[in-house]
Amino acid sequence: MKPLSSRTAGFTDSVIRRMTRVCNQYGAVNLSQGFPDFDPPAPILKRLEQVAHEDFNQYSITWGANNLRRALAAKQSRFMGIDIDPDSQIVATCGSTEAMMAAVMTVTDPGDKLIIFSPFYENYGADVILSGAEPIYVPLYPPEFNFKPEELEAAFRQNPKALILCNPSNPSGKVFTRQELETIASLAEKYDTYVITDEVYEHIVYAPHEHVYFASLPGMFQRTLSCSSLSKTYSITGWRLGYIIAPAEIIDTAKKVHDFLTVGAAAPLQEAIVPGLLFDQSYYDELLALYTHKRDLLLKGLDDLHIAHTDPQGAYYVLLDISRYGFDSDLEFCEVLARDVGVGAVPGSSFFREPVNHLIRLHFAKKDETLLEALNRLEGMERKIPCRK
Ligand code: GLN
Secondary structure (H helix, E strand, O other): OOOHHHHHHHOOHHHHHHHHHHHHHHEEEEEOOOOOOOOOOHHHHHHHHHHHOOOOOOOOOOOOOHHHHHHHHHHHHHHHHOOOOOOEEEEEEHHHHHHHHHHHHHHHHHHHOOEEEOOOOOHHHHHHHHOOEEEEEOEEOOOOEEOOOHHHHHHHOOOOEEEEOOOOOOOOOOOOOOHHHHHHHHHHHHHOOEEEOOOOOOEEEEEOOOOHHHHHHOOOHHHEEEHHHHHHHOOOOOHOOOOEOOHHHHHHHHHHHHHHHHHHOOHHHHHHHHHHHOOOOHHHHHHHHHHHHHHHHHHHHHHHOOOOOOOOOOOOOOEEOOHHOOOOHHHHHHHHHHHOEEEOOOOOHHHHOOOOOEEEEOOOOOOOHHHHHHHHHHHOHHOOOOOOO
């Protein structure tokens, strides 16, 4: 038999999603793959029941159902401070996973270069390989995960086609400041580069930090593909609803890519989410209060257990330092953690370009009782996992 595509040899399956299967195998509390264990808002679920009996069982318009695009344009125009046209400036996708893949394919030809900050959400690596592009990694330095402007400019000098900006950032929890975004914007302008954002945690930004939409910076809308998702904002990760917002000339191309990749997101679900998109500000305030509480609960619990961790400014992930256990492989550590402690985490090496193996990622999009159970299990972790040093 001839070998299968060499393209696919360049990456493994997603370690994030593999860890969910490991958790299921050992009955571990799953703080690995980031998704809630609580219900989406009731009005959305009520609408979901209704749409089954309405006429939404066939394809929607490929770039998104009319009702969805209209409600989404109104919501995002409000938050982004940009007047977004629902007909020409939006493509609805199957989650931000497809949005990012389609955005990369819209912008790049094989061989084109793309700047990616490290640590980065693991999908970007596969997106780049599948589209035949080449990554240029620029490190973010802990504890604040700041970049060095001179290193970023050195990357821009290599003639990249685009930069991928995950803000708020998974897994670091970094929220880029306006000043940092302006630095990126001036380089994007100077070197005529597109910016592809992943802003799925746009509504989960802890005070005093604030989310600034990259596309809202002066002159940036024209070169930005703003990708996001409804998964985290409305606790519906399984619905697979995401989108790209960009100027019409870019969206015209993105529509073609999306059409042939997936035709469209699930029509009944596009309809059922509309009441969520119409929620007023109080919904977003409550969502943030909920995640602020969960973050505080988990971080305080980790502090009480003397487990060193990062301080997320946004999103719902925290990185724990496991150096004291002396493992050579953080993947193996996570397997032992799931098996012997009963808590699921993602090895930090899945996110870093640099050879990092002393960090693991937990998420806190879980009921309080789930987080407390995880903390309970983490107590005395050093007795349950013998040190290998
Ligand atoms: N974004 C989530 C995470 O990082 C999960 C995404 C996914 O598995 N599609 O865990």
